[in-house]
Amino acid sequence: MTFIAQLSAAWQRNQSLLCVGLDPDPTKLPVSLTGTGGAIFSFCREIVDATADLVCAFKPQIAYFAAQRAEDQLEQLIHYIHDAHPGIPVILDAKRGDIGATAEQYAREAFERYQADAVTVNPYMGFDSIEPYLAYDTRGVIVLCRTSNAGGSDLQALDVHGAPLYQTVARLARERWNTTGQLALVVGATFPEELAKVREIVGDMPLLVPGIGAQGGDIAATVRAGRTADGTGMAINSSRAILYASRDKDFAKAARQAALETRDAINQYRA
Numbered sequence: 001m002t003f004i005a006q007l008s009a010a011w012q013r014n015q016s017l018l019c020v021g022l023d024p025d026p027t028k029l030p031v032s033l034t035g036t037g038g039a040i041f042s043f044c045r046e047i048v049d050a051t052a053d054l055v056c057a058f059k060p061q062i063a064y065f066a067a068q069r070a071e072d073q074l075e076q077l078i079h080y081i082h083d084a085h086p087g088i089p090v091i092l093d094a095k096r097g098d099i100g101a102t103a104e105q106y107a108r109e110a111f112e113r114y115q116a117d118a119v120t121v122n123p124y125m126g127f128d129s130i131e132p133y134l135a136y137d138t139r140g141v142i143v144l145c146r147t148s149n150a151g152g153s154d155l156q157a158l159d160v161h162g163a164p165l166y167q168t169v170a171r172l173a174r175e176r177w178n179t180t181g182q183l184a185l186v187v188g189a190t191f192p193e194e195l196a197k198v199r200e201i202v203g204d205m206p207l208l209v210p211g212i213g214a215q216g217g218d219i220a221a222t223v224r225a226g227r228t229a230d231g232t233g234m235a236i237n238s239s240r241a242i243l244y245a246s247r248d249k250d251f252a253k254a255a256r257q258a259a260l261e262t263r264d265a266i267n268q269y270r271a
């Protein structure tokens, strides 16, 4: 099954547009896990098991694993999600971008080593830096378009022939780059007007939408701006607000409660 078909099935099965981000920060892990071997994997596994029926995707951010020399735990985690919760797609947030020959290696890393269902990529180097990922025809390629951070405007808001650059990226994604139907876009929840504009440009293309929760994006405005006609179309990511809802022994229970409330808040505005 393709990434987009898997995502659509998860939207329906779990009645959820929520993507839980897996960003295991060693300074914020529950006290009960700190100092134990494999703490990063154990922490993420408990979060995954506590929330899997409430999400449409999981999104591990590679930096949190690589910085701790814990890439083996990332491999283990993605295998675990596939085995224990089949049908929930895993988006590897790596934001890769390089010339074609190097992009081939990044694609191998994401799809063969880590077995991710989709990967985030940076479009700054153009289509030949994205194309190697499309060779993996069941996987998704999620292109940065309008990121959630304030500094994203430094480049993404620049005028390109009468429209901001992020709109050019959206148009290229829709009209030229989506040769195989595998593309999706990253658009931040912190810019609902831009999100609505991207939705207008790309039709039903799926959007990965970070920026609710710790970054303060408004859920109602996000859902109204980014939903498709059938009330789906987005994987709305929240990481810290769910992962660190509690630092005590009840962290998994607290994460489930936070995920439940976020999913239900999103669902209020889908119709």
Ligand SMILES: O=c1ccn([C@@H]2O[C@H](COP(=O)(O)O)[C@@H](O)[C@H]2O)c(=O)[nH]1
Residues within 6 Å of the ligand: 021, 023, 061, 093, 146, 147, 148, 149, 186, 187, 188, 210, 211, 212, 213, 214, 215, 237, 238, 239, 240, 241
């Ligand atoms: O525009 C973007 C693209 C990616 N991210 C990533 O999403 C999560 C957000 O975490 P929160 O704790 O919910 O703020 C994180 O992994 C970022 O690297 C983003 O925030 N914005």
